[in-house]
Every structure is written in structure tokens, then in C-alpha cells.
Amino acid sequence: MARFGMVIDTKKCVGCMDCVVACKTENNVPEGFNRDWITTDVKGTFPTVKMQIRTERCNHCDNPPCVDCCPCGASHVHDLGGVVLVHHDKCSGCKACIAACPYDARFIHPDGYADKCTFCIHRVEQGMDPACVSVCPTHCMYFGDLDDPNSSVSKLLNSRKYRALISEAGTKPQIYYLD
Amino acid sequence: MDEITITRHNELVDPVMHIYGWEIAVYLFIGGLVAGMMIISGYFLFKGRQKEDLCSCYTIPLMGIVLLSIGMFALFLDLDHKLYVWRMYTTFQITSPMSWGAWILILVYPALIAGMLIRVPWFMEEKFPVLKKVSEFINVTPGRVKAIGIINIALGIALGVYTGILLSSFGARPLWNSSILGLLFLTSGISTASAFIHMIAKNKDESEMLAKADNGFLVAELFLITLFIIGLLSSTQVHQDAAKIILSGAYAPVFWVFVVGLGIVIPLIIQYMAVNHRIKHTPIAPVMVIIGGLILRFVLVYAGQLSHWTKKAFLE
Ligand code: SF4
Ligand code: SF4
Numbered sequence: 001m002a003r004f005g006m007v008i009d010t011k012k013c014v015g016c017m018d019c020v021v022a023c024k025t026e027n028n029v030p031e032g033f034n035r036d037w038i039t040t041d042v043k044g045t046f047p048t049v050k051m052q053i054r055t056e057r058c059n060h061c062d063n064p065p066c067v068d069c070c071p072c073g074a075s076h077v078h079d080l081g082g083v084v085l086v087h088h089d090k091c092s093g094c095k096a097c098i099a100a101c102p103y104d105a106r107f108i109h110p111d112g113y114a115d116k117c118t119f120c121i122h123r124v125e126q127g128m129d130p131a132c133v134s135v136c137p138t139h140c141m142y143f144g145d146l147d148d149p150n151s152s153v154s155k156l157l158n159s160r161k162y163r164a165l166i167s168e169a170g171t172k173p174q175i176y177y178l179d
Numbered sequence: 180m181d182e183i184t185i186t187r188h189n190e191l192v193d194p195v196m197h198i199y200g201w202e203i204a205v206y207l208f209i210g211g212l213v214a215g216m217m218i219i220s221g222y223f224l225f226k227g228r229q230k231e232d233l234c235s236c237y238t239i240p241l242m243g244i245v246l247l248s249i250g251m252f253a254l255f256l257d258l259d260h261k262l263y264v265w266r267m268y269t270t271f272q273i274t275s276p277m278s279w280g281a282w283i284l285i286l287v288y289p290a291l292i293a294g295m296l297i298r299v300p301w302f303m304e305e306k307f308p309v310l311k312k313v314s315e316f317i318n319v320t321p322g323r324v325k326a327i328g329i330i331n332i333a334l335g336i337a338l339g340v341y342t343g344i345l346l347s348s349f350g351a352r353p354l355w356n357s358s359i360l361g362l363l364f365l366t367s368g369i370s371t372a373s374a375f376i377h378m379i380a381k382n383k384d385e386s387e388m389l390a391k392a393d394n395g396f397l398v399a400e401l402f403l404i405t406l407f408i409i410g411l412l413s414s415t416q417v418h419q420d421a422a423k424i425i426l427s428g429a430y431a432p433v434f435w436v437f438v439v440g441l442g443i444v445i446p447l448i449i450q451y452m453a454v455n456h457r458i459k460h461t462p463i464a465p466v467m468v469i470i471g472g473l474i475l476r477f478v479l480v481y482a483g484q485l486s487h488w489t490k491k492a493f494l495e
Contacts, residue, residue, distance in 0.1 A: 017186065037187035045180060056185075065350060071278035072266040090266045093259030095191075095198040096277050102351035102488045104196060107189035112260035166488045168415075169350060 003062075004081030004119055005146040005174035006133070007153045007162070008054060012140035015040060015053040019132035019141070023057075026120060026131035030110050035117040036132055055132065055141065058105035058117040059165065059173030060084050066097035066106065075114065081145065082174070083121050088113040102169040119143070146174065183489075196352075196484050202257035204477040208371075209250030210342040211364050211472065213243045215372025217287070217335030219389070220294055224328030227321065229297055233381040240294035247291070251284065276348045280341045283334065290334045293317065293327045339365035346483060353414075354421035354486035355479070359407040364476075366403055370396035371472035374446075374465035391454050393468065397447045404439065421486035430482040438478055442471015 015038045023029060023036045036057035043050045064084050067075045074090035075097050077083070086097075091113035098106045098114065109115040120130035124143075128134065133141040144151035149158075156162075157176060164173040191198045220239035228234045258264055268285070272278040297317055299310045317323050343364035346355040373393035380386040411422035425434045446464035453460045 020186065033189050034187045037185055039186075040184045042180060042182045042184075068274040069277065069348060071270075071272055071275045071281055072263070073270045073272055074266065090263065091260050092263045092266050093261070094257075094267075094277060095259065096275070096349075098192065098196065098198050099349045099484075100351055104187075104189075104192045104487075107192050108198075108259045113263075169488050171350075 001147060002081040002145040003147040003174070004060065004083055004124065004143070005153055005176065006119075006130075007142040007156045007176045007178060009140045009142075009156075009178045010052050010054050011178065012138040013038075013053045013055055014138060015055075016137060018135045018137055019055050022131040022135040023117070023120075026123075027118070029115075033107055033109070033115070035105075035115070054177055055136075056103070056105075056165070057132070057175070058084060058101075059103060059171070059175045060117075060119060062172035062174060063170065065100040065102075065171055069096040069100045071096065078121060080121070080125065081119070083119045083124075084116075085118055085121065086114050086116065088115075102166050102171060103173075196487070199257065199480050199484060201477070202253045204473070204480040206250045206254040206257070207342045207345070207364065207480065208473045208476040209246050209253070211339055211368025211476070212371050212375065212469075213247045213250065213287070213368075214335045214337075214339030214342070214365065215369035216243050216246075216376065217291065217294075217331045217338070218369055219372055219376055221328040221331030221333075221335060223385070224294070224297070224324050224331065226328075227325075228385075229324060231382060235376050235380045235382065235385055236294065237298055238379070239376065240291045241300060243291045244288065244295070247284070247287065276341060276344045280345060283337050283341055287334050287338055290327070290330050294331055297324055297327065336365065339368040342368070346479065349483075351488065352421075352483050352486050353418045353488070354411070354424060355483040356418070357407055357410050359403055359410055360479075363400065363403040363407055366396055366400050367472045367475055370400055371469050374468035377460075378462050378465045386460070387454070390450055390460065390465075393465075394447060394450055394454065397443050397450075397468070400443055401439070417486070417488050421483075424482045424485050425478065428482075429485065430478050433474065434478050434482075437474045438471055441467055442474060443468075446471070 017038055020034060020036055027035060029035050036055060039054050039056050041052045060083055062082065067077055067084060071094060072090045072092050074087045076085060078085050093108060093112045106114050106116040123130060129143050133143045142152045142156060144153040146153055148154060160178045162176045162178050164176055167173060187193055216239045220236040223234055223236040229236050255264060267281040271282060296310060296314050299314050303310055340361040343361035347357055347360035349355050370393055373389040373396060377386050377389040408422055411418045424430055446467040449464040452458045
């Protein structure tokens with residue numbers, strides 16, 4: 001069984017937003033909404049300032065509260081790679097999944113259903129990378145099977161220091177950030 | 180400086196999540212009120228009080244049906260994909276409190292209707308003669324009425340607790356994420372229902388009994404609010420920050436003044452004096468209790484949406 005995940009090298013991300021534009025184009029994300037975004041963290045006082053720029057999206061959690069809370073069975077875990085998806089025609093727009101996500105990764109599509117990153121499952125099923133990964137000019141993003149010890153993502157996690165965001169919330173996020 | 184800037188501006192989510200408005204607060208309030216009404220009327224039936232001609236158990240079920248329908252309409256208004264609401268009823272999701280709630284609501288109606296048919300309301304009697312037969316069937320043995328009472332109590336408890344668990348199951352919103360919330364909303368529901376029925380009861384004994392009982396529920400509510408706050412304060416940093424929203428932050432004034440002060444403490448004092456015959460019963464205290472219960476739901480629905488986890492910027 002595959003377990004898809006992403007590894008993002010924060011030393012390479014410059015916040016150019018190419019991933020954001022690629023996602024909006026690939027997935028027809030409506031105006032005013034984002035499935036992925038850039039976060040900039042600044043800590044300290046000049047001259048001892050640290051800054052981290054990173055690209056963020058749904059973490060396709062292994063223990064996804066957004067799926068557990070869905071009363072309609074619309075939010076679900078896809079058979080392939082544990083990707084968390086929404087059946088639009090089952091969603092009642094109750095917004096429980098939005099409240100359940102510690103990352104605020106979801107939103108209500110103007111058509112009324114809950115929407116979010118799909119890891120571009122339609123591309124992945126054809127053996128391609130998600131749109132954001134494929135356009136990144138600094139190659140800061142890696143997508144692959146975390147269960148396969150020979151995948152690029154597994155190798156990076158074996159060799160570098162990493163962490164996931166808000167792992168203390170207990171949702172087992174599957175996007176890892178290299179420090 | 181420790182500053183986080185994000186480029187995302189999704190409606191209802193940024194800068195702080197605000198997906199739930201008055202609809203959900205009203206729905207949770209009415210859900211709690213009807214839950215309390217079912218428990219009270221169920222208790223009366225269990226005790227055989229339906230023998231009293233003016234027993235409130237004859238008026239509560241119909242009012243419950245009307246109120247609950249208003250609450251469910253408010254819930255429906257909140258849905259963003261309204262035409263797909265039926266999807267809740269093509270499945271049962273055991274891990275989803277909302278799914279439990281949707282099905283509990285479906286069970287609550289027949290329980291209320293059964294309660295109503297113990298004595299068919301006069302305006303239905305002529306139009307639907309068949310109801311008379313149902314009523315006769317129910318009244319064959321006192322055991323059947325008692326069973327309806329027990330079912331109403333059980334479903335009332337389930338409904339009341341569910342209105343709290345709906346919020347408390349969201350681990351992502353620290354202010355809601357307290358197991359006390361289910362009990363707090365249930366107690367508040369019974370308290371507001373006692374206040375409501377105390378006001379409208381035609382039977383003097385019942386009215387007096389409910390005023391006394393409500394004093395107990397109000398004390399219990401104060402105790403639960405204290406536990407709720409202690410629980411948050413003794414938990415993690417994000418939970419402590421969440422507690423501050425109602426302790427000293429944006430929602431503190433309305434919480435302390437309208438929920439605790441005017442919604443619990445003052446009516447408790449008034450009602451305490453009234454049941455000890457030092458002053459006369461007036462609708463003032465019960466109305467304060469009911470409004471306090473409504474504001475409690477508003478404060479928690481809104482303040483809870485302000486509470487969140489924070490992304491730690493760097494490896495420490
Ligand atoms: S990041 Fe949020 S939306 Fe994505 S799987 Fe985790 S909890 Fe669900
Ligand atoms: S908004 Fe849709 S996907 Fe989200 S919990 Fe409700 S029904 Fe499920």
C-alpha cells in the first residue's frame with residue numbers, strides 16, 4: 001500500500017507563489033480561494049532575525065478529523081495513497097470538516113461544497129507529480145510514497161532534520177518540512 | 180517579534196474561522212431547550228402525573244415539535260449545499276457527532292408525537308379521528324405511558340448532550356475541545372426548559388417544583404462552568420489561550436455580565452427568594468435564565484471560532 005506524502009525543503013522555498021498559481025490553473029480554483037498558500041515566519045529582532053518561507057496545503061493527515069466528523073461520508077480517504085478527498089455530490093455544506101481541520105486547509109467552494117487540495121490525484125493516478133510540485137522553480141517540493149524506502153521522500157526524511165506542522169494536534173500530517 | 184504572514188484569504192476561514200453564525204447558536208439553544216422539555220415531561224409521565232388534568236406533559240410535546248422544527252430550520256439555513264441535505268440520511272457515520280445528531284433528531288419527533296397523543300390535542304381530535312384510536316392504545320396500561328416517559332427522558336438526554344458534543348469534538352478549536360461542554364449544554368438546556376415551563380405551567384405544584392429544581396440546575400451550571408474553565412486552564416498553552424477569550428478577552432464582558440451574572444447568579448437569587456416565599460414569583464427570573472441560555476450558546480459558538488492552534492515557526 002502506498003502512502004503519499006510531501007517533503008518540502010524550507011531552505012529552498014523563496015515564496016514565489018508559482019505553486020499557488022499552478023494549483024489554481026490546474027484545478028480551476030475559483031477566484032478569491034486558495035488550496036495552497038505561502039506562509040512566512042519571521043522571528044527575532046534585527047540583527048538576529050530568522051525567517052522561514054514555506055508552501056502549505058492540506059496535510060492529507062493519517063488520522064484525519066475532517067473525515068471522522070463528516071455526517072455524509074463526503075469527506076473520505078481515497079484508496080490510493082491515503083489521500084483525503086471530498087465527494088462533492090455527497091457534501092451538505094455543513095462545514096464540520098472546516099471546523100475540524102487545525103490547518104484551516106478547507107473552504108466552501110462557491111458552488112456550496114467543501115473543497116481543498118487533492119494532491120492532484122487525477123495527475124498522480126497517471127504517474128505525474130501534483131501541479132505545484134512540478135512547477136516549483138527551486139525544486140523545493142518532493143512528492144512520493146512514504147511507505148517505499150527508496151522513494152525520494154523517504155530518502156530525504158532519512159537524511160535530513162524535519163518536522164510536520166502542528167503535529168501536537170494529533171492528526172498525523174503527511175507533509176514534512178525540512179529545516 | 181514572532182510574526183506569521185500567510186497569503187491565503189479564503190472566505191469564512193481567514194483571518195479567523197467564522198463558519199458558524201446565529202443559525203447554529205439558535206439551533207444549539209433550541210436543541211437544548213427541547214431536550215430539557217422532553218426530560219421534564221418524560222419525568223412527569225414516569226411519575227404518573229398525566230392523571231392531573233392540567234399537567235404540563237399535555238402541552239410540552241406539541242410545543243417541543245414546533246420549537247424543534249424552528250431549530251432544524253435554522254440548522255438548514257446554515258448549510259451551504261442545501262439541496263444535498265438528504266445525504267445525511269443515506270448514511271450513518273459512527274465517528275461523526277453530526278451524523279448521530281441528525282439521526283437523534285429523527286427519533287426525537289416520534290417520541291414527542293407519542294407524548295402528544297397520550298391525550299389528543301382538541302384541534303386535531305375532529306380532523307383526525309384515527310388519533311383517538313392511537314391514544315386509546317397508548318392508554319391501555321399505565322406501563323405504556325411510563326415507557327413513553329422513559330423514552331422521552333433518554334432521547335432528551337441524548338439530544339442535550341449531543342448539542343455540546345457537536346462542538347466539543349472539534350479538537351482543532353481548543354475552546355470547544357472540553358468534555359464538560361456536553362454536560363454544560365445539557366444542564367443549561369434543562370435549566371432553560373424548567374424556567375420556560377415554570378412560566379407557562381397551569382398547575383401550581385408543577386410551577387413551584389420547577390422553580391425549585393431550576394435553582395439546583397443553575398447551581399450545577401455554575402459548577403460546570405467553573406470546571407470547564409479549570410479544565411482549559413490546566414491544559415496546554417493553546418487551551419489556556421482559548422480560555423482567555425472568555426476570561427479576559429473579546430468575549431469576557433458578555434460572558435460574565437450576560438451569561439454568568441444576568442443569566443445565572445441574579446435569577447438564582449431572585450428565584451431563591453421566591454421559592455422561600457419572601458417575594459412573589461414573576462416572569463423576570465425565568466426570562467433572564469432563558470436569555471442567558473441563548474447568550475451562552477452565542478458566546479461559545481463565536482468565541483470558540485476565535486480559538487485555534489498556532490504553527491510553531493522553527494525547531495526549538
Ligand atoms: S490538513 Fe485538514 S483537511 Fe487536510 S486531512 Fe488534515 S485535517 Fe483534513
Ligand atoms: S461540509 Fe461536506 S465534506 Fe465537510 S463535513 Fe460537511 S458534509 Fe462532510
